[in-house]
Amino acid sequence: MNIFESIKFALRGLTTNKLRTGLTTLGIMIGVMSVIILIAVGNGSSKAVQQSLDRLGTNSLQIRPGERGFGGGGFAGARQRGGASSAVPLTIADAQALVDPINAPDVKQVSPIMNANVTCSNGTSTSTPSTFSGVWPTYFEAANAQIATGNYFSADDVTQGRHVAIIGSTTATELFGTDNPIGQSVRCGGIPFTIIGTTKVKGSTGFLDGDSLFLAPITAVESSITGYTGLSSIIVEAKTATGTNDAQSEITTILNTRHRIKAGKSADYQIFNQASLLSTSASSSKTFTVLLGAVAGISLLVGGIGITNIMLVTVIERTREIGIRKAIGAPKRVILSQFLIEATILSLVGGLMGVLGGFIGSHFTIAGTKPIIVPSSVFLAFGVSILIGVFFGGYPASRAASLRPIEALRHE
Amino acid sequence: MTTVIDVQNAVKRYGIGDSSIFALDGVSLKIEAGEYVAIMGPSGSGKSTLMNIMGALDNLTSGKYFLDGIEISSMDENALAVVRGRKIGFIFQSFNLIPRTTALANVELPMAYQGIKGAERRKRAEAALAVVGLTDRMSHEPTELSGGQQQRVAVARALATRPALLLADEPTGALDSKSTHDLLDLFDQINAAGRTVVVITHEQDVGERAKRIIRMRDGKIISDESNIRRAS
Structure with missing residues (x-):
């Protein structure tokens, strides 16, 4: 049983219920997309503040009469x-x-x-x-x-x-x-x-x-x-x-x-230090970015729970099929890999679509800010979505694989 | 003659303590290669439990079970999967085909699990479907087939892996009399080709087709004799 066959089985499993697959993918997609866009908005606004200060010069001091x-x-x-x-x-x-x-x-x-x-x-x-x-x-x-x-x-x-x-x-x-x-x-x-x-x-x-x-x-x-x-x-x-x-x-x-x-x-005079102004505004915009990132992270987590839920339902719904597969000689790891691959494909496709959506969404001006994509946020969001798929899909998958064929076969 | 099935003093108990029930209560049984055996008995007699044990789907509380000379009772889950795939061909009452999957793909599936390559797999699956007379239904999904046809797909699936043992659990339970007749003819044909067939049934006329009939009651074998009309 090679990997391509496992992927084929997984794809067949996913296409069986297209609506459910689509909705789960959408959940992950929105999670990844919001992480990328919201962090890009935060980054864009902090860049904007920085640019306006750069125009004054970061290493410049202004002396004014008191x-x-x-x-x-x-x-x-x-x-x-x-x-x-x-x-x-x-x-x-x-x-x-x-x-x-x-x-x-x-x-x-x-x-x-x-x-x-x-x-x-x-x-x-x-x-x-x-x-x-x-x-x-x-x-x-x-x-x-x-x-x-x-x-x-x-x-x-x-x-x-x-x-x-x-x-x-x-x-x-x-x-x-x-x-x-x-x-x-x-x-x-x-x-x-x-x-x-x-x-x-x-x-x-x-x-x-x-x-x-x-x-x-x-x-x-x-x-x-x-x-x-x-x-x-x-x-x-x-x-x-x-x-x-x-x-x-x-x-x-x-x-x-x-x-x-x-x-x-x-x-009787005042000195204004642009550098200290800059660091104050930079730290406040960093807080802003972290806040946005946290909100986006939560939506990514919700997407992950969605995957778990779908995989659990899928496993329960297909318990009998798992029993048949085991009765005709499917080893545990084949069942495990099939469900893991299903979960991975879900999160991979959702993640990729989310990255795509993030890139498209970042071209628009949001709340007066031109979003600037942070490359690490793209990798982070995408990586987390894959990890979520594997971890949250792994639990239902191992449950499916550990089912005893005799019990699975009795399941109606 | 090789012994395919050797069950020694098998006990299967459900539950614990006073409320426990013996599904198998000290069953010993040997089946040689090429035999055609029917295991009969009313529901609750333990015949299905025995079938699950023989099919490596369930394990014993005590006793030993050798399949084709290999001890099954001490195997781990991975080894059991291999045994199920290579040694046993299952036929179930409710057919148990994989839904939304063509007849050909269903027959190929156990061979896929064994790691047999695509071309070889396809050839053998087509041959098995030809044996059961379904060459023109290969690309149909289970819902597009009649009960009799579905059961014949299941037989083809069981045969394609060339198992030591064909194990059928109430194979005619969901079939009309015409399909039942066709299926039993198919079993005769398979057995005539030298394959060991074990049928679990509570239907007298199905059991009568076997060459040896084992009757069970309350987890024990109560009779084990050659079918005079069939044995030659």
């Missing part, structure tokens, strides 16, 4: 801060002090940002960029802003305080329509700037249009638009993701010295 009893350190860089009492504003000198290979060896680059809220006009059209910033050239790397046409401005442009600017696509369209903005002149808050480049389309994040953008050398913005009121923020990039915490303490030391913050006193 709370001053009103408003908070928002985007409004144009707000008058000079008159505020105790706190010392962040200055370009602070930013320059952080570029220090001896005291801050983990800092890769520093990018001070001076935000303003002004309206630009070229005589015919106007535009109010949602991000109007005076920056250093390091900003382009720190904020992942790449040039589409034209050029970056240089360190020399910053030193000289040249009135040049790089704009985003939304701002370009608002001001110049379809005309090439490069070389055009524009007045922002009455101050003239020459457009030297445009950035690549970034798309919007949330309600903020990433392409409504106007970037100019920080010196030009500070001297002619905002005044010397203090920086909106400083973005510091650490050399490595693991060095972020070291960089943070180095920065703290340097700024505490410069701002004369005594030990134990609270600082």
Whole structure:
């Protein structure tokens, strides 16, 4: 009795009651499919969180001026801060002090940002960029802003305080329509700037249009638009993701010295660590994934119990047939293998269909999340479904095989 | 002459203690190769139990049983499966064909369990079905066959493995008189070809066809004699 014959017998057994076979397979299929899809949804949402944080840079730190009893350190860089009492504003000198290979060896680059809220006009059209910033050239790397046409401005442009600017696509369209903005002149808050480049389309994040953008050398913005009121923020990039915490303490030391913050006193600035933000959100999305996986696992288990139930019913229903087979010389292992193969085929087909369904289902956006399949979850779900088939099918199979022929034959 | 069946002081008891019943109460019996034996008796006489013992379907409480010179009473389940497949051809009252399976596949089945290859198996199955006169019904399933035809498929299945012993338990119990007659003619023919046939029955006219008649009552053999009209 070879394996092919056993498989043939098993297939014959399965096709005898097609509806029952179909429903059992469906149970396993739904179990496997839900494991794959739900874990993919969890994974997709955690990837989405990670990507949005990656865009900021995992090894970047953001320094903002501290709370001053009103408003908070928002985007409004144009707000008058000079008159505020105790706190010392962040200055370009602070930013320059952080570029220090001896005291801050983990800092890769520093990018001070001076935000303003002004309206630009070229005589015919106007535009109010949602991000109007005076920056250093390091900003382009720190904020992942790449040039589409034209050029970056240089360190020399910053030193000289040249009135040049790089704009985003939304701002370009608002001001110049379809005309090439490069070389055009524009007045922002009455101050003239020459457009030297445009950035690549970034798309919007949330309600903020990433392409409504106007970037100019920080010196030009500070001297002619905002005044010397203090920086909106400083973005510091650490050399490595693991060095972020070291960089943070180095920065703290340097700024505490410069701002004369005594030990134990609270600082007049805040440092936001993207890495710690990332790990918090990563762990919360991991919990989410585990939860979804557990729900899916339960449905897989229910599918397995379905297989056991069907196999038990099948064995009882076919007790007499088992008796006949044994009476005409079927050894125990042949009966055992026939029922085991039946259970395995059920779970194998159900598992494969579930994997297929999982792959198809993961192409749709579910609850606003693009599911991303975790390969290990596919193997896990498929493997578990096979194991369930063998284990849960094994019990009824061994019961069938151990029946004494005389008892089985008497069964009606 | 070889002894096919040798039952020595067989006891089969059901239940324990005071409520126990002796289905077989010290039965000793020898059947030689080529014999045609009928075991007769009313229900409850122990003849079915004896048949189950002889067919290696059940085991004894005490006593010994040798089939074709091999002791069966001490065998394990796997060895018993082999014995059932090779030494014994069963014919049951209710035919016991595998449902939704063609006549040919049914006849092939015991040979499949023995590991006989497909082509050889098919040849032998076709030959066995030819012997019982069902060559034109080979691809029919049990539900498409009459009772007599089903029983003949069962005979073909029993014959195909070339067993030492053909064991029939009330083979005519579910058949009409015409089919009964045909089946008994078939048994005569099989026995004439040299095969040992043991028929368990409570029907007098079926028993009369055998060459030796053993009568049982209350788990004991009460008579064992040659059938004068048939023995030659």
